[in-house]
Amino acid sequence: MKPTGPSRDVSTTAKRTVLISGASISGPALAYWLHRSGCAVTVVEKAGALRDGGYPIDIRGAAIEVVRRMGILPQLRDAHIDSRRCTFLNADGSEVASVSPSAVAGGVGGQDLEVRRGDLAAVLYGKVRDDVEFLFNDSIDTLDQSGQGVDVTFHSGQRRTFDLVVGADGMHSQTRESLFGPEEQFHRYLGYCFAIFTMPNTFGLSHELVLWNAPGKAAALYAVGDNDELHAFLNFHQPEPPFDALRNPDAQRDLVAAVFAGAGWEVPGMVGAMRDADDLFFDTAGQIRMPHWSSGRVALVGDAAYAPSFLTGQGSSLALAGAYMLAGALATNRDHTAAFAAYERDVREFVAMNQALVDNGAATLFPTTARALEQRNAMLRGLVTMPSATARPAHSALTLPAFAPMP
Numbered sequence: 001m002k003p004t005g006p007s008r009d010v011s012t013t014a015k016r017t018v019l020i021s022g023a024s025i026s027g028p029a030l031a032y033w034l035h036r037s038g039c040a041v042t043v044v045e046k047a048g049a050l051r052d053g054g055y056p057i058d059i060r061g062a063a064i065e066v067v068r069r070m071g072i073l074p075q076l077r078d079a080h081i082d083s084r085r086c087t088f089l090n091a092d093g094s095e096v097a098s099v100s101p102s103a104v105a106g107g108v109g110g111q112d113l114e115v116r117r118g119d120l121a122a123v124l125y126g127k128v129r130d131d132v133e134f135l136f137n138d139s140i141d142t143l144d145q146s147g148q149g150v151d152v153t154f155h156s157g158q159r160r161t162f163d164l165v166v167g168a169d170g171m172h173s174q175t176r177e178s179l180f181g182p183e184e185q186f187h188r189y190l191g192y193c194f195a196i197f198t199m200p201n202t203f204g205l206s207h208e209l210v211l212w213n214a215p216g217k218a219a220a221l222y223a224v225g226d227n228d229e230l231h232a233f234l235n236f237h238q239p240e241p242p243f244d245a246l247r248n249p250d251a252q253r254d255l256v257a258a259v260f261a262g263a264g265w266e267v268p269g270m271v272g273a274m275r276d277a278d279d280l281f282f283d284t285a286g287q288i289r290m291p292h293w294s295s296g297r298v299a300l301v302g303d304a305a306y307a308p309s310f311l312t313g314q315g316s317s318l319a320l321a322g323a324y325m326l327a328g329a330l331a332t333n334r335d336h337t338a339a340f341a342a343y344e345r346d347v348r349e350f351v352a353m354n355q356a357l358v359d360n361g362a363a364t365l366f367p368t369t370a371r372a373l374e375q376r377n378a379m380l381r382g383l384v385t386m387p388s389a390t391a392r393p394a395h396s397a398l399t400l401p402a403f404a405p406m407p
């Protein structure tokens with residue numbers, strides 16, 4: 001007899017079919033674990049190919065254990081960016097302090113990983129590409145849960161039905177919007193906007209980060225190796241989110257140029273490079289906070305459900321750990337409703353602790369007033385003499401159960 005209702009999910013004969021929207025970090029990580037537990041997985045990505053680029057990201061605490069269990073820790077160790085120094089500059093370009101990167105980030109030197117975002121995405125993709133169906137250059141147009149599964153219409157016109165759908169489509173998730181409504185309800189704006197792009201390394205920088213600050217403005221140059229690869233970062237305080245600029249790259253460039261007009265150090269050259277950059281990534285520093293991460297047969301993972309913002313440095317770690325926990329919950333619960341409830345129950349506290357890092361000083365790298373900047377600088381001068389490389393409890397505040405698919 002063909003099973004009906006919730007129990008149809010895990011039929012003893014048919015594989016559970018899962019569609020994941022988004023092929024960046026959380027999507028391929030989830031695909032890996034779902035495939036391991038016997039699901040037939042499809043990933044749809046709106047870009048034409050795997051997206052490269054992005055500022056280097058951190059993998060810490062519980063997420064290190066996730067990548068170890070995936071068998072990709074050695075590859076990621078090879079890709080690790082071993083930054084040696086983080087130098088802070090005053091508005092006139094003079095040096096405030098030069099400290100160890102882990103002293104600033106609160107990580108554990110020797111254990112935590114910092115890799116190019118594109119390298120992490122490529123390693124994850126390489127791990128699943130032969131086992132999982134990828135549909136690039138496409139996206140979900142409509143989701144209909146009125147039948148026995150989720151009927152999906154793709155932008156390409158294709159129609160298919162899946163047992164479950166997961167939105168791994170980032171902070172501005174379309175999946176979330178179609179299920180729960182506009183982003184504004186869930187977006188906690190943190191008062192900053194940022195632009196990231198690459199530019200030629202004409203500064204002789206090598207394995208180091210240089211961060212310039214003025215009140216409410218920061219400019220960073222990050223040389224991740226000793227070659228030409230240089231990541232530029234311009235961050236600024238903006239009381240209200242510039243919603244119009246979010247959809248318009250020309251408006252983004254104009255806004256950044258206006259904010260940094262007249263700034264010292266290498267900032268004018270950076271603004272010029274931003275104008276020419278073909279890889280500009282502009283966004284607000286914000287978090288996604290939702291009362292629930294699923295509705296019916298559709299769930300959310302990673303930034304789509306609980307973006308913590310770059311200020312925490314925990315976006316990719318939450319994405320990796322969240323993907324593991326969601327797949328684990330589905331592997332051990334026959335009923336998807338129970339699985340999604342278990343996922344939320346077991347991950348919510350971890351997410352809350354990491355999102356709370358922004359309220360506990362994570363933004364002190366970007367003070368908005370002259371007084372706060374001077375306090376920050378005094379703290380940094382203290383770090384030079386008392387380097388502290390302790391882990392933040394939030395990074396490891398998740399118990400990872402063994403991954404045990406149902407027999």
Ligand SMILES: Cc1cc2nc3c(=O)[nH]c(=O)nc-3n(C[C@H](O)[C@H](O)[C@H](O)COP(=O)(O)OP(=O)(O)OC[C@H]3O[C@@H](n4cnc5c(N)ncnc54)[C@H](O)[C@@H]3O)c2cc1C
Pocket residue numbers: 021022023024025026027044045046047051052053054055056057117138139140168169170171173174175196281301302303304309310315316319
């Ligand atoms: C190109 C790129 C550069 C980034 N650079 C930085 C950075 O410099 N600093 C930083 O802090 N964070 C950056 N991020 C975000 C960072 O990767 C995430 O915070 C974190 O890794 C969580 O990953 P995620 O997979 O949940 O979401 P994301 O990494 O945001 O990935 C979402 C994926 O979904 C795809 N997608 C979006 N909408 C749809 C749709 N409708 N249909 C199908 N696919 C869709 C996107 O193309 C993307 O591949 C970047 C993300 C991308 C995609």
